[in-house]
Amino acid sequence: MDSSYLLQIESYLTNFPFTEQKERMESLRYIGGIVGGEQPSRYSQSPFLWNLLFQRLKIPAYFAPFDLSSSKELGPFLKTVLQTPHCIDLTVTNPYKYSAYQALESLNFPFTITERVHRLQSLNHILLQPDTWFVDSTDGEGMVRAIKKRTPLEGARVLLVGAGGAAASIGYELVLAGAELRIVNIIEEDAHTLKQRLGKPWICTGGWDRIPVWAAECDIIISAITESSPLDREGIQKLPPSILLVDTRYGEHAEFAHLGRSLGRTTIDGREMLFGQFYSAALRVAITLGIPEPVILDALERIEIEYLS
Secondary structure (H helix, E strand, O other), X not given: OOHHHHHHHHOOEOOOXXXXXXXXXXXXXXXEEEEEOOOHHHHXXXXXXXXXXHHHHXXXXXXXXXXXXXHHHHHHHHHHHHOOOOEEEEEEOOOOXXXXXXXXXHOOOOEEEOHHHHXXXXXXXXXXXXXXXXXXXXXXXXXXXXXXXXXXXXXXXXXXXOOOHHHHHHHHHHHHOOOEEEEEOOOHHHHHHHHHHHOOOOOEEEXXXXXXXXXXXXXXXXXXXXXXXXXXXXXXXXOOOOOEEEEOOOHHHOHHHXXXXXXXXXXXXXXXXXXXXXXXXXXXXXXXXXOOHHHHHHHHHHHHXXXXX
């Protein structure tokens, strides 16, 4: 692999994912990675999933975490990565999902952009496809996949806490699944803005003060905020025991899920959403690389069992 491309990419970063893998990189054919401004190299589990898939399918590729220090560098960074002839996927995480969408206009590359990306003006995947880059937002797809394993969404009353990139993608998929959606955010105007993007006038929106009342009336509560928990221990204890508690974060950061589990409540954390959003992207990329679909599906099924067990 031509290391000059990799050095150009690293010039934008606060970590050095390729320099540290120099010997390994020389034997590889493809690269991918996740880029964010909140140091994904310290927390993201996407590299584990992608590199495990590459290993299982014997794809000579490496997926790296990219810590980008400034949003001003996002446009040049995207241009550098996407012109690298070996790149097969760039995953985008906080806080650059909206900025990445805006940056597409200035990039002279062929893009196929899904309707949900245009609707949300946010993205989390740029995937290599024949003669084009495929741009998608799959966080919501991953979360809905996880929730449907526990309960139907058609007619379910859902409280979505947060209005950022992940919340927008989740809200979009919840509406498609037929859920009755309520959105709250600490900055109430952002909840109204998300409602407008989703284009459904029947969605209820409000500020933080609406959480206790609406939470008690809902079937599912989804925390899509990056810090703290929308309800404390006492607030969760007051909820009907049948309510499903969902957290988009995972590991030690999933405070809402941890509180729920400690009280014996049914919960989902962000690991299942992460796998779900990875699943569709990984399938698309592996098919593009010529791997037979049954082989890919078998590998993904095994990885899911291993990752979530």
